Amino acid sequence: MPKYTLLINGATKEVEVPVAMPLLWILRDELNYTGTKYGCGAGVCGSCTVLIDGVAQRSCQLNAQFCQGKKITTIEGLSADGNHPVQQAWAEMSVPQCGYCQSGQIMAATALLNRTPKPTDLQIDEAMSQNICRCGTYYRIRKAIHRASEIATTKKI
Amino acid sequence: MKRRSFIRISSYTAGAWLLSEVIPLNAFAMDSSDTNCFQPNPQIRVCEDGRVILYIIKQEMGQGVITSLPLILAEELDVDPEKIVIEGLPYDAANAGKYNTYASASIKGAYSSFRKAGATARTMLINAAAAEWNVNAEVLKTENSKVVNTLNGQSINYNQLIKRASALPVPENPVLKNPKDFKLIGKSQRRSNIAGIVTGKALYGFDLVLPDMVYAAVVRAPLFYGKVKKWDDSALKQLGPGILQIVEVTQMAGGVDNRNGVAVVATNSWLALRGQQLLKVEWDLGTKGLFDSTEISQQLKQALKTDTAALTYDKKGKSTAFTPLEGANVFRTIYEMPYQAHAAMEPMNCTASYKDGKYEIWGGFQAPGEIAKILPKAFGVATDAVFVNLLPIGGAFGRKEKVDNAAEAMQISKAIGKPVKMIFSRADDTGNDFYRPASYHQISVTADKTGITDWAHQLAVTAFPGKNISHVHHGIGGAVADLIYPVKNYQSAFYPIESPIPIGSWRAIGFSHNVFVAECLIDELAAKFKVDPVEYRLSILRQESDKYVKDRKRLENVLIKCAEAINWNHKPLAKRFRGIACCAYPHAQGYAAHAFEISVAPNNAIKIHKVVCAVDCGLIVDPEGFKSQIEGSLVWSLSATLKDEISLQKGQVQQQSFFDYDVMRLKEMPKFEIVIIPSDEAPGGAGEPAVPSVSPALCNAIFAATGKRVRKLPLKKEGYTMG
Ligand code: FES
Ligand code: FES
Numbered sequence: 001m002p003k004y005t006l007l008i009n010g011a012t013k014e015v016e017v018p019v020a021m022p023l024l025w026i027l028r029d030e031l032n033y034t035g036t037k038y039g040c041g042a043g044v045c046g047s048c049t050v051l052i053d054g055v056a057q058r059s060c061q062l063n064a065q066f067c068q069g070k071k072i073t074t075i076e077g078l079s080a081d082g083n084h085p086v087q088q089a090w091a092e093m094s095v096p097q098c099g100y101c102q103s104g105q106i107m108a109a110t111a112l113l114n115r116t117p118k119p120t121d122l123q124i125d126e127a128m129s130q131n132i133c134r135c136g137t138y139y140r141i142r143k144a145i146h147r148a149s150e151i152a153t154t155k156k157i
Numbered sequence: 158m159k160r161r162s163f164i165r166i167s168s169y170t171a172g173a174w175l176l177s178e179v180i181p182l183n184a185f186a187m188d189s190s191d192t193n194c195f196q197p198n199p200q201i202r203v204c205e206d207g208r209v210i211l212y213i214i215k216q217e218m219g220q221g222v223i224t225s226l227p228l229i230l231a232e233e234l235d236v237d238p239e240k241i242v243i244e245g246l247p248y249d250a251a252n253a254g255k256y257n258t259y260a261s262a263s264i265k266g267a268y269s270s271f272r273k274a275g276a277t278a279r280t281m282l283i284n285a286a287a288a289e290w291n292v293n294a295e296v297l298k299t300e301n302s303k304v305v306n307t308l309n310g311q312s313i314n315y316n317q318l319i320k321r322a323s324a325l326p327v328p329e330n331p332v333l334k335n336p337k338d339f340k341l342i343g344k345s346q347r348r349s350n351i352a353g354i355v356t357g358k359a360l361y362g363f364d365l366v367l368p369d370m371v372y373a374a375v376v377r378a379p380l381f382y383g384k385v386k387k388w389d390d391s392a393l394k395q396l397g398p399g400i401l402q403i404v405e406v407t408q409m410a411g412g413v414d415n416r417n418g419v420a421v422v423a424t425n426s427w428l429a430l431r432g433q434q435l436l437k438v439e440w441d442l443g444t445k446g447l448f449d450s451t452e453i454s455q456q457l458k459q460a461l462k463t464d465t466a467a468l469t470y471d472k473k474g475k476s477t478a479f480t481p482l483e484g485a486n487v488f489r490t491i492y493e494m495p496y497q498a499h500a501a502m503e504p505m506n507c508t509a510s511y512k513d514g515k516y517e518i519w520g521g522f523q524a525p526g527e528i529a530k531i532l533p534k535a536f537g538v539a540t541d542a543v544f545v546n547l548l549p550i551g552g553a554f555g556r557k558e559k560v561d562n563a564a565e566a567m568q569i570s571k572a573i574g575k576p577v578k579m580i581f582s583r584a585d586d587t588g589n590d591f592y593r594p595a596s597y598h599q600i601s602v603t604a605d606k607t608g609i610t611d612w613a614h615q616l617a618v619t620a621f622p623g624k625n626i627s628h629v630h631h632g633i634g635g636a637v638a639d640l641i642y643p644v645k646n647y648q649s650a651f652y653p654i655e656s657p658i659p660i661g662s663w664r665a666i667g668f669s670h671n672v673f674v675a676e677c678l679i680d681e682l683a684a685k686f687k688v689d690p691v692e693y694r695l696s697i698l699r700q701e702s703d704k705y706v707k708d709r710k711r712l713e714n715v716l717i718k719c720a721e722a723i724n725w726n727h728k729p730l731a732k733r734f735r736g737i738a739c740c741a742y743p744h745a746q747g748y749a750a751h752a753f754e755i756s757v758a759p760n761n762a763i764k765i766h767k768v769v770c771a772v773d774c775g776l777i778v779d780p781e782g783f784k785s786q787i788e789g790s791l792v793w794s795l796s797a798t799l800k801d802e803i804s805l806q807k808g809q810v811q812q813q814s815f816f817d818y819d820v821m822r823l824k825e826m827p828k829f830e831i832v833i834i835p836s837d838e839a840p841g842g843a844g845e846p847a848v849p850s851v852s853p854a855l856c857n858a859i860f861a862a863t864g865k866r867v868r869k870l871p872l873k874k875e876g877y878t879m880g
Binding site: 028037040079132134136139141 | 352353357359363372396428500501502504550551552553554580582781782785786788789790821823826829
């Protein structure tokens with residue numbers, strides 16, 4: 001099996017895995033980053049969303065080869081203290097219900113705010129509509145993204 | 158007078174319900190930190206180290222139980238809710254039914270008992286302080302984990318009173334707080350497990366890792382009655398030594414209802430899932446249930462014509478026969494609804510470890526009581542030879558009442574002699590569900606613009622196993638309770654047909670179809686007699702009835718408030734139309750009404766401009782959590798109304814994943830306003846009452862806009878799209 005060096009949440013990790021093994025399962029089963037969730041394995045639900053060089057990607061659709069040399073951020077690496085503006089906003093707006101989809105939602109929202117610090121409702125709709133939440137937390141996700149944008153701006157000042 | 162002994166406990170989590178923050182391996186460890194605690198009631202312990210331990214037996218699955226329940230205790234006990242440590246009551250096979258979480262009943266059931274537990278402890282702590290200071294208890298009050306002397310401001314922390322309080326008699330009827338004085342109940346709170354969720358630390362069954370554990374995925378018979386003939390694993394060689402073993406899984410009866418299959422055991426999840434895809438299994442599909450959806454639909458219709466009803470009801474309850482309504486003045490109408498899947502985001506899974514004749518399992522189960530009832534029998538072991546560790550559930554909605562997943566994991570672990578995590582792929586989850594049944598309704602009524610004389614509801618429904626109508630599909634939410642409107646003569650009848658696929662509880666159970674039918678029909682009658690649909694409902698609801706219908710006033714009220722919020726008495730903008738419907742959900746003491754304002758383009762594209770829900774679930778403990786449930790109910794119900802259906806081809810479920818069992822997305826969600834009716838009534842459940850009235854309200858709006866009645870769901874199949 002080939003060896004890969006991955007940069008995950010700022011730490012270098014060596015893994016020896018089959019070429020076709022998706023990043024999702026490398027994270028979960030090999031490296032014990034279980035915050036990234038399996039929902040469909042087919043790129044349609046968004047539960048497995050992580051950041052690759054700051055951009056939201058579905059980890060069930062990527063392999064280690066593709067990720068080498070890129071910065072991988074999972075929910076565990078979003079902040080040291082759980083106080084990333086998106087995490088704060090998520091708590092303030094009581095977004096999660098069962099919580100299972102929320103790692104993916106939070107990573108997708110973070111990526112959106114990285115490129116669009118003050119998104120409109122329409123931009124939120126476009127960026128977030130590929131992430132399914134079966135509990136139906138959508139209204140709160142929308143509100144929380146606006147709130148996160150506010151928190152991020154005040155933090156910078 | 159009851160005596161309470163001074164209890165020394167060690168905080169012990171073996172087998173306890175694990176909080177998301179707790180690493181599951183702690184389940185094996187004993188916390189050796191001993192401390193003195195006082196336990197005035199089996200549900201709580203107040204400890205010298207400052208902790209208040211609350212024992213809860215309900216499962217968290219997204220509905221906020223672990224926020225709401227501590228709040229109730231904190232309120233009566235006057236402690237900071239953050240200080241409350243929640244522990245699951247250790248699983249106890251003999252009392253396992255108490256852990257069951259369904260029917261939106263958790264808060265309803267816990268409300269008075271936790272209030273009483275808190276008040277008991279508070280009274281005893283006050284009495285302890287009174288003895289300590291030698292003053293009259295009447296001059297003492299409590300706040301923030303302290304007893305305070307109102308005369309001189311002297312105060313003492315609860316944890317200094319533990320010993321003394323433990324020695325006091327337990328008051329039989331402690332005085333509860335006046336709801337007017339509530340500081341916590343009814344004020345919004347953060348979910349106490351939010352930190353775990355937003356940092357990815359929350360652990361669900363799917364995330365569990367045990368030492369020495371292996372992984373498995375099962376290739377299941379595509380038909381419920383299918384059997385394994387043989388299999389060929391030669392294609393798995395390419396996956397290398399990570400594929401460990403192939404194990405046959407056999408179908409178990411007695412309420413387990415897993416399918417026959419073949420498990421691929423591997424060193425990680427991905428290999429197990431890849432192996433599952435590559436394994437070739439030859440099936441004996443048998444001859445039973447090889448139907449297409451269109452045939453099921455035909456059978457349902459046919460059953461009404463040719464079968465004798467399996468069960469009939471009149472106003473008083475079960476009756477002996479159903480008498481069809483005949484005559485020129487009879488208004489007859491039909492509705493049809495498809496099978497639905499649960500499609501929770503966390504696919505089914507279970508971890509099991511078999512050792513020395515005993516099974517230990519880990520997973521999210523809504524009904525551990527079912528485990529204790531069903532699994533030991535199925536495996537031929539004693540009740541206490543199956544031990545369950547309950548983990549937080551990534552969405553349940555009724556699916557996780559079942560134990561098929563546990564039986565599979567147990568069989569595999571026994572066969573390989575190792576702990577195993579058995580996971581469902583998304584396709585496994587969609588294709589091996591216990592579905593909301595498909596149903597066909599015919600209702601015959603005689604009515605005029607002043608009210609309804611006869612109401613005869615015939616319901617053909619897919620039943621399982623055999624023609625067994627499980628209690629969730631009639632009685633509660635079924636033929637007796639589906640009609641809250643007073644009528645002179647009431648009849649209903651069931652015509653079960655055998656379902657090729659298993660059925661089970663689905664959020665809002667029988668109400669999800671019966672309320673649809675009743676609320677669309679009322680709307681049809683109002684239109685027929687040219688009466689305003691809100692007025693028509695209200696005038697009937699206000700009539701005398703000899704049928705016992707509880708709290709019709711509360712239903713009237715949500716209807717009125719809902720109509721006001723959508724501005725019912727004023728015309729909408731041009732080309733916009735409105736529809737309304739309501740639902741009484743008696744066993745969770747919830748009442749809801751929905752109204753939609755929509756427009757429909759000539760190509761049948763529906764644009765929803767606004768939705769309103771007025772809801773009365775009694776006193777609300779945690780308003781944000783409550784609103785989350787009402788929002789979730791709308792999302793859930795719109796998915797089913799607009800898009801979803803499970804269909805069959807030769808008995809096999811056709812849908813696999815979210816690409817063919819699509820659900821609502823963020824950008825599709827309409828503007829939504831929730832009107833909460835303030836109430837002092839005991840808290841009801843929030844998860845289900847606001848599900849059923851969504852579909853009829855939308856379909857009634859479609860009628861207002863187009864003059865066409867929707868007779869069949871989902872709307873997508875009837876040619877409607879979302880504009
Ligand atoms: S698990 Fe990757 S998109 Fe669903
Ligand atoms: S919070 Fe449960 S699926 Fe999104």
